[in-house]
Amino acid sequence: MTFDRQPVLEGKLVRLRPLQENDLPALYELASDPLVWEQHPSKDRVQKPVFHRWFDETLASGGALAVIDCRGGRIIGTSRFDHFDPGRSEIEIGGTLLARSYWGGEYNGEMKRLMLRHAFGVVQNVVFRVHSLNLRSQRAVEKLGAVRIGVEPDAQGRGDNSVFRLEGPASA
Numbered sequence: 720m721t722f723d724r725q726p727v728l729e730g731k732l733v734r735l736r737p738l739q740e741n742d743l744p745a746l747y748e749l750a751s752d753p754l755v756w757e758q759h760p761s762k763d764r765v766q767k768p769v770f771h772r773w774f775d776e777t778l779a780s781g782g783a784l785a786v787i788d789c790r791g792g793r794i795i796g797t798s799r800f801d802h803f804d805p806g807r808s809e810i811e812i813g814g815t816l817l818a819r820s821y822w823g824g825e826y827n828g829e830m831k832r833l834m835l836r837h838a839f840g841v842v843q844n845v846v847f848r849v850h851s852l853n854l855r856s857q858r859a860v861e862k863l864g865a866v867r868i869g870v871e872p873d874a875q876g877r878g879d880n881s882v883f884r885l886e887g888p889a890s891a
Contacts, residue, residue: 722810722841724782724800728833731789732826735833738783738797743774745794746785749818758853761877777814786817786830795821798830800838808843815856822855831863839887848880857881 725737749755750770756763763769777783782800787793796817803810812834817827838845847860850873861867865883873880 720805722803726837728837730829730833732829734787734789735784738778738785742785742794746774746797750816752819754819758855759850809846810838810842811846813848827859843887845885847883851879851881
């Protein structure tokens, strides 16, 4: 079983394409807003060197996508597919960064629905790991229908992550 972790996905509002090195300046512009990291344990990502390290890791993951606003063609964020486990028929969606002006509306929902449709073409389960302090992102994941299945230590030792799972259709 294979999974294309960097597809091109298109909706009415957003287009997702593989993240590229030249997306760094546009993404840093979004990430330099301290309110973007308000509920995140890595508040220092507003600092250019810290954000650059995060961007390099995101790019190296092999599953990162740029989120483009279809209206103006500008980059408004990123998300990624990670930790594909064919044995468990599971993939993780995470590492999402979205410009604050696009929060709480249709854009995040469409982005995630496009990613979910793609994922459920191959796997039965999608997992989301959201830091326990990030209530805004937890609510967004719950809006998608994901169910909290547990809590686990954050890999970087910054507290705990709430783990959510969304099960796909039986035909996946």
